[in-house]
Amino acid sequence: MKTKAPRFYYMIPYYLWIVLFVVAPIALVVYYSFFNITGDFTFSNYQNFFSSVYFRMTLSSFWYAFLVTLITIAIAYPTAYWLTKTKNKQLWLLLIIIPSWINLLLKAYAFIGIFGLYGPVNKVISTFGSRQQILFTDFSFIFVAVYIFIPFMILPIFNSLDKLNPALFDASRDLGASSWVTFRRVIFPLTLNGVKSGIQAVFIPALSLFVITRLISGNKVITLGTAIEQQFLVTQNWGMGSTIAVFLILFMIIVMMLTGQKDRGGAISGKTK
Amino acid sequence: MKEILRASIAILLIVALLFYGVSLLEKGSATTSGGTTITVFNWGEYIDPELIARFEEETNTKVIYETFDSNEAMMTKIEQGGTSYDVAMPSEYAIEKMKESELLLPIDHEKIPNLKNIDPYFLDLPFDPGNKYSIPYFWGTVGIAYNPALLEGQSFESWNDLWDPSLKEEVIIVDSAREAIGMGLNSLNYSLNSTDLSELRQATDKLKTLGPNVKAVIGDEIVEMMRREEAAIALTWSGQAADMMFVNENIDYSVPKEGSNLWFDNMVIPKTAGNAEGAHEFINFMLEAEVAAQNTSYVGYSTPNQAATELMDAEVIEDERFYPPEELRERLEVYKNLGPEMLGVYNELFLEFKMDMKN
Structure with missing residues (x-):
């Protein structure tokens, strides 16, 4: 029995961390969601959430998060596959990760310049025809979001592809499978966990993006993150802000459950912003 | 494990020493200047920095200058009361709110003789009858x-x-x-x-x-x-x-x-003020005709200071886009x-x- 005591002590920091920075904040968010702006207990925030504005906002958040995730997978999977075939894997991987170390705001402001009417992209366009409004469109929003999230999709997919035993490909080919069938029946199912981790690392933060909705899409794309920011900072209605946050947490749990997995080998700790 | 422990202790010690050093330096600078300090809390790019230097020189008061970017953020910081802000420049609706939450100190008009420079149109407005708590800055x-x-x-x-x-x-x-x-x-x-x-x-x-x-x-x-x-x-x-x-x-x-x-941005003295005397001095200084004129040409907003407008280019003052007539x-x-x-x-x-x- 004595051997168990030290193990318990080692766990104290971990439990403290979980309670202070995971359980307590979520409990506070749920608690605040039951109070209105004057501090009275109420369920009206929840009623309000199901009003048309927030409901449609939720749908549009999901739609854009879905598009962003889909496009990141479409780009990240082949990239990750190609990465496993290159000679200097670690170097290429580092080059892909480095941009994610740069502050999000800095990248957003850089894109304002790049996509601007007199920016480099339009300079190229203007040699073919008239300048186009690129900034403040759906295109610019999705482009920048994909750019920001791509490393978080490539990494888990790369990890799971890299772990595959090459003998599996040979076996598949020996048994007469074409390369498409090998991919569909062998490679993809075995790397599905990597894709799922990638979806978690991209879809969930994409639901609540708010910096680039303002800077890059000029508030023409609205996500739940925009609404939370406004409730807390402008209206100072913490109750409504918390209610939206509660729903966001619920949606995240649902996404986690849908993409849940027993073997978390491919998981990486994604940045959540 | 031992190395990590040793390294952490070393870092902690260095941090503690640095903190001590900073506190010594801060104390040193406050006493060597021989004067007092006021902390001004203002919007970004909303004052001519030359004027701060001039005020410091003339009154032997050190000015600590901090900025905010929204009335809400400013009010939150003043409510928390971590820093002793002596002068702040909120907008009219924020002044109303701050009055309600008792975040402001009344202003002694006897210590602000330059109040006479202000165009009466901008005094005694509904958000602060009798200018008990606020003095016009820009509009x-x-x-x-x-x-x-x-x-x-x-x-x-x-x-x-x-x-x-x-x-x-x-x-x-x-x-x-x-x-x-x-x-x-x-x-x-x-x-x-x-x-x-x-x-x-x-x-x-x-x-x-x-x-x-x-x-x-x-x-x-x-x-x-x-x-x-x-x-x-x-x-x-x-x-x-x-x-x-x-x-x-x-x-x-x-x-x-x-x-x-x-809209109006006015100068107020938050209840966090540690040096209300210095705050009055600063407000009075900013209302001096020549100072206000210099500040206006730097900042570019419209000044409520009538005496200052007489020192400024007629072209600016007669520009009805920024100085709409009554x-x-x-x-x-x-x-x-x-x-x-x-x-x-x-x-x-x-x-x-x-x-x-x-x-």
């Missing part, structure tokens, strides 16, 4: 900044001119609920302080029909976008318009005839503090507008 309007060089002769005498179908995706709107919904209200000839839900509904619906003309809803980035001619038209504050014109001479500014918002001002409205519930309504309608403007 301005909300209107339309536009660049005729990028347009085809459109002008903006009326808010409804923004709805012109030829302005597709040209208009930038400032990301602020009261200004945006206010534009809808003004275009329908309703009060900017309307709390009538059906009027607000109409204003929001009207604003939604502006959707096709809206280029973006953004914050301070507006100034840069207008300067670089990325955008032709912006709903903005007069001061931001002045900032744009300072760099790009093509830009013009107009306050539509239906009326608009008239009969024009009659049509302008000052924001009232509508209370948190109404502010919530405005913000929710603004969110709804943002949701729907693309369709």
